[in-house]
Amino acid sequence: MSTSILDRISALADPTRSRILLLLDGRELMVGELCGVLQLPQSTVSRHLKILSDEGWVVARGEGTSRFYSMIQSRLDPAAKRLWLVVRDQVSASPGAAHDARRRDGIVAQRVAARRNRSQDFFSTSHAAWDAMRSEMIGSRTDLLALLDLLDERWTVGDLGCGTGHVSEALAASVARVIA
Numbered sequence: 001m002s003t004s005i006l007d008r009i010s011a012l013a014d015p016t017r018s019r020i021l022l023l024l025d026g027r028e029l030m031v032g033e034l035c036g037v038l039q040l041p042q043s044t045v046s047r048h049l050k051i052l053s054d055e056g057w058v059v060a061r062g063e064g065t066s067r068f069y070s071m072i073q074s075r076l077d078p079a080a081k082r083l084w085l086v087v088r089d090q091v092s093a094s095p096g097a098a099h100d101a102r103r104r105d106g107i108v109a110q111r112v113a114a115r116r117n118r119s120q121d122f123f124s125t126s127h128a129a130w131d132a133m134r135s136e137m138i139g140s141r142t143d144l145l146a147l148l149d150l151l152d153e154r155w156t157v158g159d160l161g162c163g164t165g166h167v168s169e170a171l172a173a174s175v176a177r178v179i180a
Contacts, residue, residue, distance in 0.1 A: 005079050011055040012083070016040070017048045018091045021071050023104050024058055025088065028068035033111065037103040056080070148174040 012018055016038065023029060023037060034045045049069055052058040059075065061068045073081055091097060134142075148170060151157070156177040159168040168180045 005083065008055055008057070008080050008083060011051055011057060012087050014048070014051075015091075016044070017052055017057075018087055019096065019100055020045070020048055020052065021057055021084070022088060022091045022097060023100055024069055024071040025073070025084075026071070027104075027108075028061065028070045029104065029108070030066050030068055033104070033107045034069070036107050037100055057084075144170055151175050 012021070019038060020034060023034065029037075031042055031045055031049065034040075034049075035042050038045060049058060049060075052071075053060065053069075056076070057080075058069050058071050061070070071084075073084065076084060139145075144167070151171075151174050153175060155175045156179065157171050157175045159171060159178055159180040161180060165180070168178050171178045
């Protein structure tokens, strides 16, 4: 065995780190969420994440002020992947694994619901100003520009004349002829 695999075994020797990896296997969780699942203080969870990160077991992704941690098996070298499969089988069979999974699923469901509620709150309070906000942020005609890309430049297109002529003007640049 190489030193690298011995270091990896050492990182997995701690039961808490193995539980963390099981929780992060193919999923993303924030430190606070891991604390809630494991019922451990933030400093303890952060210390374990640092060790797992240093040994290449977990990766972190920033989103705003939050950091999401995950364990992605496809990023592991073949020896580490085989080692993880053995450890995962053992940890998954432990009595606490099912409890951890239930707590994790509940915490993730809360996060998803909170995000959905924030989005709904935003749009319910700002729907009247949305067109103006969209115009300021990304331009007033992005919807029309996307539709123009769907047109065949050989077409003749009719504009029914229900507006100010802006649509005809935009169409003229994308098709052979506009009948207005």
